[in-house]
Amino acid sequence: MTTYSAVRTTGIYCRPGCGAKPLAENVRTFEVAAAAEAEGYRACLRCRPYRVAGTVADDAPELVCRAVQLIISGVLDAADETALGAQLGMSARHLRRLFNDHLGVTPDQFARSRRAHFARRLLDDSELTIADIAFASGFGSLRQFNRAMREVFRATPRELRERRRRSDRLAADGGLVLRMPYSPPYDWDAMTAFLARNAVPGVESVVDGVYRRTIALDGDLGMLEIGPGGVDHLLLKAHLPYWEGAIHVVERAGCLVGLTTEPILATAQLAGDPVIGPLIKARPGVRVPGAWGPFEVAIQAVVTHHPALMTPAMGAEVLRRVVEGAGVVVSGLGFGLTHAFPSAEAVAGAELYGVPEEVGRTVRALAGEVAEGNLSLAACAPLEELTGALLAIDGVSETAAQWIALRLGARDASPKTKEPNEEWRPWRALATMQLEAAEQTA
Structure with missing residues (x-):
């Protein structure tokens, strides 16, 4: 899992490997970026922590992990923490306490951070208009979008787009191309082998290491293609009928291929098992697949x-x-x-x-x-x-x-x-x- 380091003297938080060298006594650590942002820290412009996998550690309680999955599916787009808690059989107050204890952030803050980070990647990587990016990222209005980006990144969406790097832009021959970040190791060959064995004929296929599937969004049809991209990301090409809510398409795709949770604790505990331990040593990047539907x-x-x-x-x-x-x-x-x-x-x-x-x-x-x-x-x-x-x-x-x-x-x-x-x-x-x-x- 990515652990974020925040520097009290600068008010900036970074991902691991950043070149900044602050004094240890000035550094705080956070398990999720949203928690650093909730404490008033802003993302480093050098290491750009919004571009790494923002997963939740598997040592979090299962209730928290279930809540995160519901947030990823978009529950908080049209509802509040009370509704989310009700789906989990608990009060909103207890849900917030669980999130604060284990993630250092409330469910609403976690959801807002994910939307803002997704929007920032779209500003960097795509040619979508700012209005399209706002609604693709799950924001209800341009005003809400602008406010969130200023709070998280201390700049307007237009200013952020002007800062993007030439190497970020992804050429697309039709569809929207996005990076799907992960923290290595990740075994794409094992994942595609499993998806190929369990593919629904006519709906899913794996050809030459690329997974493809049809999707339906409120009755409108589309297609997804997921394939290898680099040492820390897959590439998703999404052919969608509209951009609104694209964040949930991307996050459901990430869930499908096992990118939403890193099995850190699970791997550590199973590594000493006489049966599973040698398998983990041979293929440490095996992940648990999720579901599109x-x-x-x-x-x-x-x-x-x-x-x-x-x-x-x-x-x-x-x-x-x-x-x-x-x-x-x-x-x-x-x-x-x-x-x-x-x-x-x-x-x-x-x-x-x-x-x-x-x-x-x-x-x-x-x-x-x-x-x-x-x-x-x-x-x-x-x-x-x-x-x-x-x-x-x-x-x-x-x-x-x-x-x-x-x-x-x-x-x-x-x-x-x-x-x-x-x-x-x-x-x-x-x-x-x-x-x-x-x-x-x-």
């Missing part, structure tokens, strides 16, 4: 691990039929991308021709529970509660339920149920991904 991940896992389907090829064919039977056709993309994944309502009411009857019943039952609001696939659900609700649906296997929980952010989810894994708690999700990566290279 919770319902999509749920259907993929349920079908792939359904007791009635005996091979991965059978599962892939059923997924293809579900997508073709209920999804929205997307033409002209190539790379095997033909549809956007259907909504729960569409799947619940679809005929699903060619899908084995037993599997079809499970798929429609799951879709119906989600569509009617009886089953929540939100990242804030506790592991036992989520898996229990999934297992109540006929045909959902324990393995499928655990895979769904893993990709929705449950750090102790354990799809490898046959492994002797009690000693890997509470980091069985990372242990699972290490085993997956090892199996594919064996």
Whole structure:
């Protein structure tokens, strides 16, 4: 995780490796940039800390990590801390106390900092207008945007754009190109191998080390491409129907490829395990994948691990039929991308021709529970509660339920149920991904 150093005498905070050499007694450290900003420090112009991965350490309580995921999804764009707390089953006051204790910042301050940092990267890297950047970053108005940028960076958006470096600008042959920063090590090969094995036919593909997928935003269609970029970032090319709320597209994409949390504590604790330790030493950059769409991940896992389907090829064919039977056709993309994944309502009411009857019943039952609001696939659900609700649906296997929980952010989810894994708690999700990566290279 990036630890930020703030200098009392200058009022500036920096990322690790900055050339500044302040006296140790003048330095304070912060785990998130938002906490330094809340204390009145401004970002260093030399090392530009807004350009590094702003992740949350995995030693934070799971409730805080769930809250962060909800903030990343945009909950605080149209609601307040009371609504966020309600989704987590706690008061706003208790939620603020948790954030202050573990991150040194309130949820609102954390969300504002993320918006401002994203906007600053767009000012540096893109040719979007300042108005487009404001709404792409999740700000409700230009006035709010200007105020936030002055508070965080001590300058107006126009002044910040004039300071950008020539090397920052990313050429785009269509779409919006953005850097997705991470703190090394990060194993892109392991991530793309997993995404390729679990790709939903017609919706996702991996070709020559680049992951592509279709997306639907309020009914409008788009496409994402994610590939290697440099030693500390991936490159995302987003083909979007509009720029408003692009920050959530980018952050959902980051969640999908495991960039939102660094497994520092998990790696340290598992490194001494006789089974997982050697795997971590061989591939220290393995991360836990997330989900673009919770319902999509749920259907993929349920079908792939359904007791009635005996091979991965059978599962892939059923997924293809579900997508073709209920999804929205997307033409002209190539790379095997033909549809956007259907909504729960569409799947619940679809005929699903060619899908084995037993599997079809499970798929429609799951879709119906989600569509009617009886089953929540939100990242804030506790592991036992989520898996229990999934297992109540006929045909959902324990393995499928655990895979769904893993990709929705449950750090102790354990799809490898046959492994002797009690000693890997509470980091069985990372242990699972290490085993997956090892199996594919064996």
